[in-house]
Amino acid sequence: MVYKFRVILDAEEDVFRDIAILEEDTLEDLHNAIVNAFGFDGLEVASFYTCDDDWTQDEEIPLFDTGDTPGEMKTMSDYTLRTTLTEEDNKIIYVYDFLNMFTFFVELAAIEEVEAGVTYPDLLFSHGETPAGSQDLAFSAEGADDDLYGEFDDDYDEEDLDMFSDDSFEDLGLDDSHNWN
Structure with a gap:
């Protein structure tokens, strides 16, 4: 069977994509389909969240x-769409890039037969432009002078490195046997 989703970006402008994906695919496959459909680079962390009919x-x-223990936590790759979403429990929240918090409302719109000759996942429909994301951010303060960033240039020489000598540790009440790990 094929699951057809409407994926709506929580933004001021209407931005959504309709995606068809196989029911045996995982949430990780759906994550990849969403990232590709919205034009993200796929380098950011993401999570799905189960929710109720009111999107709680x-x-x-x-x-x-x-x-804390590797393998203890289930991840997107552990959940198939068939076992996670049904006609009754048909909503899930997706958050991409926890810095920008791109939040998507993902709703299962239909479950249909596989169409011959179609490669899944398949982008069925696209509406609206994805807002600028983390890949377009410029990290500078408003009105900042670009020359200010030069103050962090590494211009230390041998004399400056003397401030990190063994004597400086003794001045702090530490000896060179202190374990920094």
């Missing part, structure tokens, strides 16, 4: 295992 966020399903 519940359980997080991350892209990567961030638990």
Whole structure:
């Protein structure tokens, strides 16, 4: 079967994509389809969140295992669409790039038969332009002078490095046997 989703970006302007993907694909596959459909570079962290009919966020399903014990936490690749979304539980929230917090409302619109000759996932429809993302950000303060960034140039020479001698550790009450790890 094919799951057809409407993926709506939570933004001022109407921006959404309709995506068709196979039911045995994973949430990671859906993540990749969304990233491609909206033109992101795919280098940012993302998570899905289960939710109710009112879009109230519940359980997080991350892209990567961030638990204390490796393998303990389930990730997007552990969930198939068939076991995660149904005609009754047909909504999920997707957040891409936790710096910019691109939030998407993902709703299962239809479950249909596979069409012969179609490669899935398939972008069915695209409306609106994705706002500028993290790949377009310029990290500078408003009115900042570009010459100010030169103050961080590495211009230390041997004399300057003497400030890190063993004597400086003794001045701090530390000896060279202190374990910094």
